[in-house]
Amino acid sequence: MKNNENFSFKDLFVFDLANNHQGDLDHAKNIIKEVSELTNKENLNGAIKFQFRELSTFIHKGSRTNKENKHIERFLSTELSKKKFEELANYAKKQSIKRICTPFDEASVDFIKELNLEAIKIASCSSKDWPLIEKIANAGLPIIFSTGGLKIDDIDNLVSFLDHRACNFSIMHCVSIYPTRKEDCNLVQISVLKNRYPEKVIGWSTHEDPNNLQAVQMGYALGARMFERHVGISNSKYKLNAYSSNPTQLSNWIESYKEGKNMYGVEERISSKIELKSIESLSRGVYVKNSIKKGEIIKPENVYFAMPILDGQLSSGEFKKGIICNNEIKTDCAVLNESIQMPATPDMQTVKTAIHEIRAMLNKAHIKLGPEFEIEISHHYGLKKFRETGALIITCINREYCKKLLVVLPGQNHPNHYHKLKEETFQVLSGSLDIVVDGHERKLYPGDCCLVQPGVFHSFSSTDGCIVEEVSTTHFKEDSYYQDNYINTLETYERKTKVDHWGRFQMLIKEKIETY
Numbered sequence: 030m031k032n033n034e035n036f037s038f039k040d041l042f043v044f045d046l047a048n049n050h051q052g053d054l055d056h057a058k059n060i061i062k063e064v065s066e067l068t069n070k071e072n073l074n075g076a077i078k079f080q081f082r083e084l085s086t087f088i089h090k091g092s093r094t095n096k097e098n099k100h101i102e103r104f105l106s107t108e109l110s111k112k113k114f115e116e117l118a119n120y121a122k123k124q125s126i127k128r129i130c131t132p133f134d135e136a137s138v139d140f141i142k143e144l145n146l147e148a149i150k151i152a153s154c155s156s157k158d159w160p161l162i163e164k165i166a167n168a169g170l171p172i173i174f175s176t177g178g179l180k181i182d183d184i185d186n187l188v189s190f191l192d193h194r195a196c197n198f199s200i201m202h203c204v205s206i207y208p209t210r211k212e213d214c215n216l217v218q219i220s221v222l223k224n225r226y227p228e229k230v231i232g233w234s235t236h237e238d239p240n241n242l243q244a245v246q247m248g249y250a251l252g253a254r255m256f257e258r259h260v261g262i263s264n265s266k267y268k269l270n271a272y273s274s275n276p277t278q279l280s281n282w283i284e285s286y287k288e289g290k291n292m293y294g295v296e297e298r299i300s301s302k303i304e305l306k307s308i309e310s311l312s313r314g315v316y317v318k319n320s321i322k323k324g325e326i327i328k329p330e331n332v333y334f335a336m337p338i339l340d341g342q343l344s345s346g347e348f349k350k351g352i353i354c355n356n357e358i359k360t361d362c363a364v365l366n367e368s369i370q371m372p373a374t375p376d377m378q379t380v381k382t383a384i385h386e387i388r389a390m391l392n393k394a395h396i397k398l399g400p401e402f403e404i405e406i407s408h409h410y411g412l413k414k415f416r417e418t419g420a421l422i423i424t425c426i427n428r429e430y431c432k433k434l435l436v437v438l439p440g441q442n443h444p445n446h447y448h449k450l451k452e453e454t455f456q457v458l459s460g461s462l463d464i465v466v467d468g469h470e471r472k473l474y475p476g477d478c479c480l481v482q483p484g485v486f487h488s489f490s491s492t493d494g495c496i497v498e499e500v501s502t503t504h505f506k507e508d509s510y511y512q513d514n515y516i517n518t519l520e521t522y523e524r525k526t527k528v529d530h531w532g533r534f535q536m537l538i539k540e541k542i543e544t545y
Contacts, residue, residue, distance in 0.1 A: 036148055036171040037074060038199040038230035041255045042283075043129055043150075043173070044068075045078045049261030049273055050117075052107035057117055060262050063276045065124035071283055076127035078150060078257070079117070081137035084108055111140060118144045129173070131155075135164045142168055153177030153205045153234075156187060166191060172198035173255070175234050176222070177205030188226060199255060200226060202248075203234035208272035211237065216247050223252035230254050238271070239278040246289025258282065313345040314338035315364040320357065327352045327364065339363050376412035380526065387421050387436045394459035394496050396434070398423065404528040409444050409516045412526065418442055424504070433499040437462065442490035445512040448483055453501035455479045460495035464488070473497075486512060 044064045050057030061077055068075030088101055095101050109117075121128050131150040132138045138161075141149055151174035155161050165172060172191065176184055184200070191198045202218045214237060222231045232255025233248045245256065259273035269275060274282060300308075313334040321327055334345040342363045343352075351372030358364060383406075391398070403424040408415040420443045423434040435455075437443065445465070455464065455478065462473040466487045473479060481487045489497075511517050516524060 036197060038171070038173070038232070039254050040074050041199075041230075041232070042068065042073050042075045043078050043232075043234075043255070043257040044075065044260045044279075045080075045257055046261075047078075047080050047259055047273075048103060048107040049259065049269065050107065050109065051267050052109055053267075054109070054113050054116065056262070056267060057109070058120055060260060061117065061121050061124060061126070063262065064260055064279070065121070065126040067276060067280055067283070068126055069124075071287075073283070074127075076129045076147070077121045079114065079128070079130040079146075080133070081114070081130055081140055082133045083136040083140075086136065087134050114140075115144060118146065132161070132165065135161060138164045138168050141170070147171070148173065151175065151187075153179070153203050157183060162187070162190065166194045166196055172196050173201055173232070174198065175201040175203040175205075176218075177203035177234070181221075181225075184222070184225075188229075199230040199232060201232040201234040201255065201257060202253070204236060207236050207270070208238055209236040211241070211244070214244055216244070216251055219248055219251040219253045232256060236272045239274040239282065242281060242285035245282060245286045246292070249286060249289045250293055256286065309338060312336065312338045314342040315345060315348050316361055317358050317364060318360065320359045321354045323354055323357050325354050327354055327369070332364065339365075341365050341367060343369065379412055379415055380406060383415060383421070383438060384528070386438065390436060390459070390494055390496060396458065396496060399425075406526040406528065407443070407524065408526065409511070409513075409519075409524050411523075416441060418444060427504050429503055431499075431501045431504045433501070433504075434458075435495075435497040435499055437489065437491040437495045437497070439491065439494040441494075443488055444516060445486050445488040446509050446516075447486045448481075448508045449510065450483060450505050450508050451501050451503070452483055453481050453499050455481070455489075456498045456500070458496045458498055460491055460493055462495045462497055463490050463492070 046057065046060060049060065064075070064077060082104060084104060088104065092098070092101060093105065118128050127148070128144075128146040129148040129150055130137075130141045130144075130146050131152050132141055133152065133155065138149070148171040149165055149168060151162060151165060151172060153175040154177075156174055156176065156179055174187060174191075179187075188200070200222055202216075202222060204213055204215060206213055216233075219231055219233060222229075231252055233245075233253040234257040235244065235248070236259070237244050239258075248256070258279065259270075260279060261267075261269045261273045261275065263269040263275055313336050315332050316335055317327070317332055319331060321331060329348075329350065332348065334348075338344055342365055349372065352364075353370040353372075354368065355370055356368045358368060405422045405424070406412075406415065406419065407422060408419040410418050416438055417440070419441060421436040421438075423436070425432045425434065431451075437460075455462070455473070457473045457475050457477050459475060461475075464471050464473060464479055464487065466479065466481055467485050471479060506521070
């Protein structure tokens with residue numbers, strides 16, 4: 030069976046039927062019906078999960094009457110035949126809910142394939158059962174594996190194993206204590222797994238008290254994007270265990286998840302009009318102490334800041350030196366934007382703002398710099414146009430070999446050029462890079478490399494921003510030759526600005542040190 034690459038783990042809700050069917054087909058159907066109706070009502074990416082065991086061989090024939098192991102009697106007393114499981118799987122499909130299953134032996138993997146279920150789960154107790162894992166990996170189904178009881182190197186081993194077999198899989202944080210006490214949830218492991226395996230969907234297999242509605246919100250905030258809960262129904266005949274949710278508890282749990290997701294918000298935050306209005310109501314505007322005539326420069330000593338700020342008024346945060354008054358402003362009157370001319374933004378302010386963003390990009394990518402490095406700002410058409418054309422170059426070492434970091438801002442491009450002496454290889458560390466080498470266009474993603482030999486024209490740009498490692502032969506000054514001859518006519522200082530210390534913004538301009 031071909032691995033289903035289109036199966037989505039993101040925002041997947043796995044509802045584990047386990048042995049809560051009690052070996053009763055009608056009871057199992059009622060649970061599936063209740064869960065499916067709730068899943069469809071809430072428009073969730075939902076799945077019902079079965080557990081398969083070939084009990085005739087899974088339990089040793091000499092241990093079938095063993096009373097010391099609590100699981101043996103439960104498994105035998107709730108046994109469903111293959112025919113009944115097939116009927117349940119078909120029933121779930123008609124209820125428009127995905128079907129997932131946890132096999133506990135190799136024969137059960139074959140049965141899962143026979144039923145054409147959508148995905149397969151490796152239970153925590155099986156996460157070091159290599160004969161079973163090998164069988165599951167060869168089944169060609171999307172895989173979820175739980176981490177209960179595993180050390181981090183155990184998880185590394187399983188991730189590596191599944192990656193090497195090109196399996197489509199995700200990872201579930203799990204605490205195999207039933208029910209799980211609050212102090213045992215160890216939810217920080219969700220963020221640990223997210224940071225360690227950033228390309229994988231990380232989930233949480235929950236076993237806490239079904240009435241605990243805070244934990245799911247915390248799990249989402251820490252990065253869980255897949256959740257699993259045991260489900261069932263209580264009635265006069267069957268009681269539900271302490272870690273499984275009945276339909277009402279499940280509905281409350283899902284509602285809590287949705288509230289938590291809404292509170293989490295989005296990473297690229299956009300302030301609402303209500304929030305901006307609230308901030309504005311507490312902001313200060315610029316007022317003049319004494320009348321200022323038309324054409325005068327508004328000096329700091331001639332103004333004061335007070336609330337409320339009026340519509341169209343210059344705010345205290347926008348005030349700067351060099352503002353020219355276009356119309357007379359009388360004492361205690363507001364300085365309105367329409368009555369002034371703002372000074373041009375200094376070139377260095379453009380650079381300072383860009384450096385703030387570049388340092389943030391490096392922090393986000395977890396790229397650390399040592400105390401010794403050189404920074405050069407390339408601005409081929411002037412500092413004012415740096416955000417459109419140029420790049421920031423960090424030279425880490427330049428000997429017989431050279432290593433640099435290139436930081437390309439969102440929307441920035443570096444003009445077409447070649448080097449007579451230098452051979453260089455680019456490797457993307459963060460973001461994506463659009464590069465053109467000798468007329469051939471490529472899009473590079475993290476980990477991708479590109480070789481550029483001496484004498485070969487190349488240019489690059491990035492839509493969303495990018496950090497690139499450059500490893501090359503020795504870098505020599507004046508070894509860049511641009512297709513646009515205008516750039517070639519510029520003096521070095523006219524197209525490059527060196528930054529000796531970007532914390533103090535100490536820059537080398539026209540061979541002079543200037544601090545901003």
